[in-house]
Amino acid sequence: MKFTKMQGCGNDYVYVDCTKNQEIEIDNIPHVARQVSDRHYGIGSDGLILIKPSQKADFFMDMYNNDGSRGKMCGNGIRCVGKYVYDYCLTDKKQVKIETLSGIKTLDLTIDNGKVSQVTVDMGNPIFAPEKIPVISDKEILVNEPIIIGGKEYKITCLSMGNPHAVVFVENTDDIPIETIGPLFENHEMFPDRVNTEFIQVINRNHIKMRVWERGSGETLACGTGACASVVACVLNGLTEDEVKVSLLGGDLHIRYDKDNNLVYMTGPAVTVFEGEIQL
Numbered sequence: 506m507k508f509t510k511m512q513g514c515g516n517d518y519v520y521v522d523c524t525k526n527q528e529i530e531i532d533n534i535p536h537v538a539r540q541v542s543d544r545h546y547g548i549g550s551d552g553l554i555l556i557k558p559s560q561k562a563d564f565f566m567d568m569y570n571n572d573g574s575r576g577k578m579c580g581n582g583i584r585c586v587g588k589y590v591y592d593y594c595l596t597d598k599k600q601v602k603i604e605t606l607s608g609i610k611t612l613d614l615t616i617d618n619g620k621v622s623q624v625t626v627d628m629g630n631p632i633f634a635p636e637k638i639p640v641i642s643d644k645e646i647l648v649n650e651p652i653i654i655g656g657k658e659y660k661i662t663c664l665s666m667g668n669p670h671a672v673v674f675v676e677n678t679d680d681i682p683i684e685t686i687g688p689l690f691e692n693h694e695m696f697p698d699r700v701n702t703e704f705i706q707v708i709n710r711n712h713i714k715m716r717v718w719e720r721g722s723g724e725t726l727a728c729g730t731g732a733c734a735s736v737v738a739c740v741l742n743g744l745t746e747d748e749v750k751v752s753l754l755g756g757d758l759h760i761r762y763d764k765d766n767n768l769v770y771m772t773g774p775a776v777t778v779f780e781g782e783i784q785l
């Protein structure tokens with residue numbers, strides 16, 4: 506199987522062009538995702554992303570975490586899909602529409618020397634209704650709600666960016682035992698589909714630091730949907746302006762929350778690392 510390794514702020518995936526002759530038998534995809542993601546016995550990645558034809562948009566992004574679970578949306582991943590389809594001449598459009606399991610997203614591609622260098626994505630509407638995140642709660646919205654994790658109380662703000670997020674504000678992102686509490690958040694009973702958890706340190710009203718424990722992938726160097734969810738949570742809690750630089754372990758993303766229209770825009774890099782072929 507031919508693949509291209511790409512990364513957005515260090516959130517790296519194996520990309521497979523399934524728009525022509527290559528395809529993976531659907532029941533086998535979770536196994537392939539686990540196999541190629543293994544950083545010792547495989548290629549090494551946070552997961553697998555298949556670029557497929559679409560009836561509703563220019564292309565379809567089918568994304569899998571490194572545990573083989575299927576993700577409904579991936580912010581860093583969709584920027585790299587935009588780069589792939591332009592750089593490999595699958596399209597000559599500078600604005601492309603990508604179908605995801607969480608709807609169609611519009612990407613604006615920035616071209617430098619004939620290749621995509623950065624992408625702005627209209628990430629759509631953050632969703633706050635608990636049953637749509639999903640999170641089990643009798644509240645209308647979960648803003649700064651207490652939760653006990655590992656015997657300690659944290660406050661969470663929950664929303665969906667097409668995938669579920671719990672945003673936690675901390676004093677210092679360097680001090681959190683993420684390997685211990687990450688899985689406890691991810692698998693907490695109030696999240697029936699599990700959850701992506703972002704740990705946020707507010708630097709100032711236009712800058713935050715973020716670490717993330719991703720559902721199905723563990724700690725990653727960046728999470729695009731998580732960065733969007735975090736800025737929305739910051740605005741809801743009155744902690745930042747609506748345009749914020751998010752500094753992640755793997756790089757920076759620029760997020761703008763258009764609160765009046767309830768739309769989030771993400772701008773960030775997309776990088777091709779290498780191409781290869783793997784015997785499955």
Ligand SMILES: N[C@H](CCC[C@H](N)C(=O)O)C(=O)O
Nearest residue numbers: 576579580581668728729730
């Ligand atoms: N782990 C996520 C999918 C990947 C999201 C992240 N890598 C991003 O850039 O948004 C989930 O299962 O919902």
